[in-house]
Amino acid sequence: MSDNAEAANSAGRKAPRSKTDLFVSFTLLALQGFGGVLAVVQRELVDKKQWLTLDEFVEDWSVAQILPGPNVVNLALMIGGRTFGLPGALAALAGLLLAPTVLVLLFAAAVAGVADTPVAQGMLRGMGAVSAGLIAAVGIKLMGALKNNPMGRWSCLGVAALTFTAIALLRLPLAWVLLSLGPLASIWAWHCLGQGELA
Numbered sequence: 001m002s003d004n005a006e007a008a009n010s011a012g013r014k015a016p017r018s019k020t021d022l023f024v025s026f027t028l029l030a031l032q033g034f035g036g037v038l039a040v041v042q043r044e045l046v047d048k049k050q051w052l053t054l055d056e057f058v059e060d061w062s063v064a065q066i067l068p069g070p071n072v073v074n075l076a077l078m079i080g081g082r083t084f085g086l087p088g089a090l091a092a093l094a095g096l097l098l099a100p101t102v103l104v105l106l107f108a109a110a111v112a113g114v115a116d117t118p119v120a121q122g123m124l125r126g127m128g129a130v131s132a133g134l135i136a137a138v139g140i141k142l143m144g145a146l147k148n149n150p151m152g153r154w155s156c157l158g159v160a161a162l163t164f165t166a167i168a169l170l171r172l173p174l175a176w177v178l179l180s181l182g183p184l185a186s187i188w189a190w191h192c193l194g195q196g197e198l199a
Contacts, residue, residue: 038071
């Protein structure tokens with residue numbers, strides 16, 4: 001077991017037992033999360049596996065979002081690398097990608113002739129609504145971690161409300177919202193951290 005895994009155990013958290021455990025866990029996670037895995041990732045890694053606390057999950061997910069590439073791939077690499085180094089990162093990545101890739105290829109071959117039918121289109125719209133609901137539910141569940149955020153709960157909710165307004169209501173491009181609100185929120189967080197150190 002790595003030093004990081006031992007540190008996790010001493011902190012009262014569990015850690016992946018082996019690279020095989022990482023591979024199997026991320027395979028099962030990926031198979032549950034077609035169309036988006038945020039809801040599944042939070043439930044599996046925080047509630048069931050207890051590999052991360054809620055605060056650690058929010059921090060790691062935030063870092064995973066700003067790195068290039070899919071969020072959950074970045075998170076898998078971080079967790080695998082933290083516990084077993086490069087082999088652990090590769091085991092988690094393989095678990096996350098192998099089975100879904102095979103299933104997507106099989107599914108694409110099976111539905112190639114019916115993808116444009118009204119029934120298939122209706123099914124896809126229905127799955128989109130379910131995915132949106134799952135993401136909203138996880139967002140509400142993760143709000144509990146805001147109490148430990150240096151910016152404070154109300155500042156975080158204010159940034160979230162501004163982001164929602166800019167993207168969902170005003171239909172501003174995501175890139176412009178990130179380039180404007182992102183630096184402002186970062187500066188405010190830096191200010192709050194400095195105030196916390198002075199206190």
